[in-house]
Amino acid sequence: MIEQLRESTAELHQDLERTLIPVIKQANSPEAYIRLLQLFYGYYYPLEQYIAAHIDTSFPGGFEGRRKATQLLQDINVINGSPLDPPVTCTNIPEINDNAQALGAMYVLEGSTLGGQVICQIIQRNLPVPEISQALSFFNGYGEETRAKWDSFVHYLEGFHGTEEQKKRLVEAAADTFRQFKVWAQANA
Numbered sequence: 001m002i003e004q005l006r007e008s009t010a011e012l013h014q015d016l017e018r019t020l021i022p023v024i025k026q027a028n029s030p031e032a033y034i035r036l037l038q039l040f041y042g043y044y045y046p047l048e049q050y051i052a053a054h055i056d057t058s059f060p061g062g063f064e065g066r067r068k069a070t071q072l073l074q075d076i077n078v079i080n081g082s083p084l085d086p087p088v089t090c091t092n093i094p095e096i097n098d099n100a101q102a103l104g105a106m107y108v109l110e111g112s113t114l115g116g117q118v119i120c121q122i123i124q125r126n127l128p129v130p131e132i133s134q135a136l137s138f139f140n141g142y143g144e145e146t147r148a149k150w151d152s153f154v155h156y157l158e159g160f161h162g163t164e165e166q167k168k169r170l171v172e173a174a175a176d177t178f179r180q181f182k183v184w185a186q187a188n189a
């Protein structure tokens with residue numbers, strides 16, 4: 001399952017990275033960093049709502065511990081110095097109507113934690129304000145646990161013994177998650 005996902009989404013993954021890396025590198029003021037966090041929140045929040053409604057309860061450690069939208073809001077408020085209204089959210093979200101599609105979207109969200117260390121370094125270098133170390137909880141991902149959490153996610157994915165049709169839905173949902181994030185990022189960055 002993981003190999004099929006990697007192959008089918010490699011190009012879309014690269015496309016999205018190429019769209020977001022310049023935005024990350026330009027986050028050199030509190031305002032620009034807030035816009036970057038708002039961009040992620042606007043996509044992750046609605047997506048996580050759909051995932052929570054459809055993911056199987058056998059998911060390891062539960063889905064709650066892997067939610068990221070709350071951290072995005074916290075980081076926004078820390079760097080702003082006071083609470084801001086929740087950001088505008090994306091309405092063009094991939095179709096998530098079952099566990100297979102929820103897992104496909106989770107592949108993209110969980111994979112994004114793997115780039116976090118590099119992103120934290122870039123942001124700390126470009127945004128040297130004292131508050132920044134308290135405002136990186138989203139990009140810090142699971143910290144020291146990131147690799148272990150990723151491995152356990154991949155392990156669970158490998159145990160997904162769905163029908164060919166369900167596997168197709170899983171891969172297509174992952175591809176759509178990359179595609180629609182890019183559309184959202186291009187329109188809002």
Ligand SMILES: C=CC1=C(C)/C(=C/C2=NC(=C\c3[nH]c(/C=C4\NC(=O)C(C)=C4C=C)c(C)c3CCC(=O)O)/C(CCC(=O)O)=C2C)NC1=O
Nearest residue numbers: 006013016017020021107108109110111112113114115116
């Ligand atoms: C935002 C910048 C951004 C950067 C610059 C970035 C960097 C990396 N992403 C990696 C892996 C993955 N990334 C994704 C999903 C997204 N990648 C993206 O760029 C965006 C935006 C995604 C999802 C939102 C996924 C599904 C995988 C697993 C691929 C697999 O193994 O199956 C690794 C590899 C780490 C290693 O293997 O040691 C690095 C360095 N990640 C970011 O979010």
